[in-house]
Amino acid sequence: MSTHSSRFAARLMVAPSVALLLIWMIVPLVMTIYYSFRLYRLVSPDRTGWTGFTNYTWFFKSSDFWLAMGNTLALVGGVLAITVVLGIAIALLIDQPVKGQGVLRILVIAPFFVMPPVAASILENLFMHPQNGLFAAVSIYFGSDPILYMQDYPMWSVIGIVSWEWLPFATLILLTSLQSMSSEQLEAAEMDGASALSRFRYIILPHMMRAITVVILIQTIFLLGIFGEIFTTTQGGPGSASTTLPYLIFKQAIVAKDIGRAAAGGIIAVVLANIVAIFLMRGIGKHLDA
Amino acid sequence: MGKIVLNRVNKSFGDVAVIPGIDLEIENGEFVVFVGPSGCGKSTLLRLIAGLEDTSSGRIEIDGKDATTLPPAKRGLAMVFQSYALYPHMSVKKNIGFPLKMAGMDAAEAEKRIANAARILNLTNYLDRRPGQLSGGQRQRVAIGRAIVREPAAFLFDEPLSNLDAALRVSMRQEITELHQTLKTTMIYVTHDQVEAMTMADKIVVLNAGNIEQVGSPLELYHRPANLFVAGFIGSPKMNLIDGAEAMKHNATTIGIRPEHLDVRADGPWQGIVGLAEHLGSDTFLKVTVEGLGTLTVRATGEVSLRHGDRIGLSPQLERLHRFGADGKALA
Numbered sequence: 001m002s003t004h005s006s007r008f009a010a011r012l013m014v015a016p017s018v019a020l021l022l023i024w025m026i027v028p029l030v031m032t033i034y035y036s037f038r039l040y041r042l043v044s045p046d047r048t049g050w051t052g053f054t055n056y057t058w059f060f061k062s063s064d065f066w067l068a069m070g071n072t073l074a075l076v077g078g079v080l081a082i083t084v085v086l087g088i089a090i091a092l093l094i095d096q097p098v099k100g101q102g103v104l105r106i107l108v109i110a111p112f113f114v115m116p117p118v119a120a121s122i123l124e125n126l127f128m129h130p131q132n133g134l135f136a137a138v139s140i141y142f143g144s145d146p147i148l149y150m151q152d153y154p155m156w157s158v159i160g161i162v163s164w165e166w167l168p169f170a171t172l173i174l175l176t177s178l179q180s181m182s183s184e185q186l187e188a189a190e191m192d193g194a195s196a197l198s199r200f201r202y203i204i205l206p207h208m209m210r211a212i213t214v215v216i217l218i219q220t221i222f223l224l225g226i227f228g229e230i231f232t233t234t235q236g237g238p239g240s241a242s243t244t245l246p247y248l249i250f251k252q253a254i255v256a257k258d259i260g261r262a263a264a265g266g267i268i269a270v271v272l273a274n275i276v277a278i279f280l281m282r283g284i285g286k287h288l289d290a
Numbered sequence: 291m292g293k294i295v296l297n298r299v300n301k302s303f304g305d306v307a308v309i310p311g312i313d314l315e316i317e318n319g320e321f322v323v324f325v326g327p328s329g330c331g332k333s334t335l336l337r338l339i340a341g342l343e344d345t346s347s348g349r350i351e352i353d354g355k356d357a358t359t360l361p362p363a364k365r366g367l368a369m370v371f372q373s374y375a376l377y378p379h380m381s382v383k384k385n386i387g388f389p390l391k392m393a394g395m396d397a398a399e400a401e402k403r404i405a406n407a408a409r410i411l412n413l414t415n416y417l418d419r420r421p422g423q424l425s426g427g428q429r430q431r432v433a434i435g436r437a438i439v440r441e442p443a444a445f446l447f448d449e450p451l452s453n454l455d456a457a458l459r460v461s462m463r464q465e466i467t468e469l470h471q472t473l474k475t476t477m478i479y480v481t482h483d484q485v486e487a488m489t490m491a492d493k494i495v496v497l498n499a500g501n502i503e504q505v506g507s508p509l510e511l512y513h514r515p516a517n518l519f520v521a522g523f524i525g526s527p528k529m530n531l532i533d534g535a536e537a538m539k540h541n542a543t544t545i546g547i548r549p550e551h552l553d554v555r556a557d558g559p560w561q562g563i564v565g566l567a568e569h570l571g572s573d574t575f576l577k578v579t580v581e582g583l584g585t586l587t588v589r590a591t592g593e594v595s596l597r598h599g600d601r602i603g604l605s606p607q608l609e610r611l612h613r614f615g616a617d618g619k620a621l622a
Contacts, residue, residue: 184375207378207379
């Protein structure tokens with residue numbers, strides 16, 4: 001069905017949606033680029049004129065920016081490591097035949113349905129709170145002082161909260177991959193003398209590689225833009241200790257009311273996301289091929 | 291050495307006894323085929339021997355030692371699965387070498403064994419390929435290669451040819467038989483195809499509903515089926531089974547006569563009408579409807595110019611007649 005005319009007809013018919021999507025993407029991007037080179041401060045009457053690369057260089061000179069970069073990468077890397085490792089472990093566990101398997105699986109997946117700011121508030125106030133939190137109660141029970149999570153370990157706390165939210169997603173994807181594992185392959189490996197650990201290392205893990213890749217790619221996209229969890233808990237603090245790139249941009253736009261600078265930050269974030277994407281596709285994208 | 295002895299082996303899933311209790315001896319170096327209709331428990335029996343299923347009761351001895359509770363890896367057996375169960379992310383070489391790697395064999399010795407297995411199975415040029423890049427027959431050979439490098443006490447085959455097309459099945463059948471003659475290792479082979487059983491086996495074990503119906507060499511089963519089930523199962527086309535008045539004449543409840551032991555003769559005692567004639571060139575299969583006996587299959591040698599609707603006479607070779615009693619067992 002791939003004659004010259006049918007191809008032409010196909011292109012003609014998808015053209016409107018492609019054009020719409022292109023405009024949808026290109027207009028905000030071009031506007032952001034435009035603003036990033038403008039002097040545009042909401043609190044200043046002087047909001048006209050080009051400023052060249054000043055908005056960009058401000059970021060590169062600011063120590064907060066480099067801290068935010070480090071925090072962003074720590075958040076993405078930390079959450080990925082936790083969700084993939086624990087996700088594999090939980091998927092292996094709930095793949096076992098147990099009574100009440102259906103209910104168990106729904107319970108495991110449940111956190112994913114909680115909205116990010118709500119999830120963050122729950123963890124902050126019910127678990128990590130130094131007076132009311134469950135963790136504080138445990139610390140006191142064992143006779144030690146409660147840990148001030150938001151104050152002393154702000155970045156770790158955010159990573160913990162985001163991991164809690166994303167673990168179900170990772171588990172779900174990894175579980176489906178585990179269920180497609182051929183039982184004959186495992187039996188063959190058993191006959192071949194592979195121990196449970198070797199079977200995991202040489203048979204199950206390679207089989208799950210594609211699912212792990214999917215988890216890493218999808219989560220990276222979402223984790224680069226994490227905002228709500230930081231906003232409702234640490235507010236990027238104390239100081240700038242838990243400020244990530246999106247949160248830094250937010251601070252420039254809404255707190256400092258400097259639209260031009262925020263736009264420049266946005267463009268930097270887009271470039272960063274693309275660099276990460278290229279590295280990911282180079283590094284693990286080959287697992288997506290059959 | 292691979293002598294395998296099953297002593298009252300039983301397998302039950304809940305209340306259902308899939309295998310009520312089997313006694314069987316498999317001698318070292320024998321090629322034994324488990325054959326039976328689907329659901330007869332032949333695969334379960336193989337998996338019990340392999341150790342992939344736990345025996346509910348009874349005893350399995352391999353090589354004179356009790357192996358009933360040993361894990362599969364410790365039994366010294368190698369298995370070839372119906373789906374081949376190759377590891378898709380490993381090259382052919384790594385697939386074949388996997389059991390050696392798991393056994394912790396040193397690389398040089400493993401390399402030698404892999405090369406040797408590849409040579410026997412004509413896989414030398416494919417060692418670097420992935421299973422996905424191989425044809426069905428090649429995959430089958432890789433699975434066999436993975437089994438032979440371990441030099442097991444016995445090979446277990448679980449319907450290994452059922453995923454292959456007819457032509458390839460015939461040639462793989464010969465390859466496996468030749469392999470057995472080269473290695474002289476015990477082989478247990480499960481199939482539902484009685485042609486495979488007849489052509490390959492030293493000893494056939496006919497299973498039905500978890501019970502052994504008869505054990506014997508292919509020709510023993512062909513010439514002296516112990517009961518109606520074996521009589522109907524072994525042989526192609528199937529034996530004609532006749533009961534009623536005609537059987538009574540021979541002091542039996544049922545009589546059986548193989549299609550090749552019915553002669554077409556105008557003055558034969560059984561007069562009938564040809565329903566269907568299948569001309570294969572070397573043979574002609576006739577479906578003949580005989581009044582009072584039902585439809586009989588006749589195998590006539592060579593080309594026979596009989597057609598639908600022709601009236602013919604059939605004469606059974608009386609010394610080839612099988613007689614069965616009311617309990618379905620053969621009468622002496």
